[in-house]
Amino acid sequence: MHYQPQRDLLNDRIILVTGASDGIGKEAALTYARYGASVILLGRNEEKLRQVAQTIREQEGQHAQWFTLDMATCTPHTCQQLAEAIAAYAPRLDGVLHNAGVLGDVVPMSEQVPAVWDEVMQVNVNATFYLTQALLPLLLRSESGSLVFTSSSVGRQGRANWGAYAVSKFATEGMMQVLAEEYQNRLRVNCINPGGTRTSMRASAFPTEDPQKLKTPADIMPLYLWLMGDDSRRKTGMSFDAQPGRKPGISQ
Ligand code: NDP
DSSP states (O other), rough: OOOOOOEEEEEETTEEEEESSSSSHHHHHHHHTTTEEEEEEEOOOOHHHHHHHHHHHHHHOOOOOOEEHHHHOOOOHHHHHOOOOHHHHHHHSSEEEEOOOOOOOSSSSGGGHHHHHHEOOHHHHHIIEEEHHHHHHHHTSSOEEEEEEEEEEEGTOOTTTTTTHHHHHHHHHHHHHHHHHHHTTTTTEEEEESSSSSHHHHHHHTTOOOOEEEGGGGGHHHHHHHHSSSSTTTTOOOOEEEETTTTTTOOO
């Protein structure tokens, strides 16, 4: 995507990123801060979040608040408690990037281990829903709220061996569409499909692939910025590719 955002694109915006401790989420948090946003980091690993917050302080001179939440074990109640803690810190949320996710096992359906299936659904779908429900009141306080989910090409077209992960991403696309209709004119709700990106999740899905041939998280940030800023204000209920035209599952 060729998009050249204004340097102050996200000034005065408060944006929460899940899975902000690593990979694409970490890069998104750093990028949003660079474009002026006040960033709230969510993750399960306190030390990694602390380091991301420190990098934001060093590079952007901004304070980033972080909160821990293990999405594999969280409940609607713990997500509500977290939302209350966030509300005590932030008057509203202008953006939420649901980025945290797990891959599960890349094996045929007949070999999908039910406990792993459950974990993938819990993190990628259930916890994402609990968090969305808990954070909606804060998002609706924004004049130009943007709720962004993270999908995948296997969330639009099923593919052998992608099991729980693919099914969870279909669910993510569905959740986005339902919410987009429910909150028309009040909140933008969209999906990003990052496309193959150089992260540890990608390396575990494609262990023989040369990571140097993949786009980095930084390369795909234009779409992440565009969807959080006012340039995408009229867009809702859509699923965008961060790497349009890229063939799924094949490194280029
Ligand atoms: P990474 O594995 O690099 O990062 C995943 C993030 O999610 C980490 O911050 C991780 O935390 C967090 N996370 C995982 N489990 C939990 C949990 N139980 N509770 C809280 N946080 C958790 O993945 P990517 O950056 O590659 O992926 C980001 C998103 O993009 C995912 O939704 C993925 O499905 C999607 N995607 C990625 C593609 C790619 O090629 N990379 C392609 C298509 C979609 P921790 O640091 O503690 O592990």
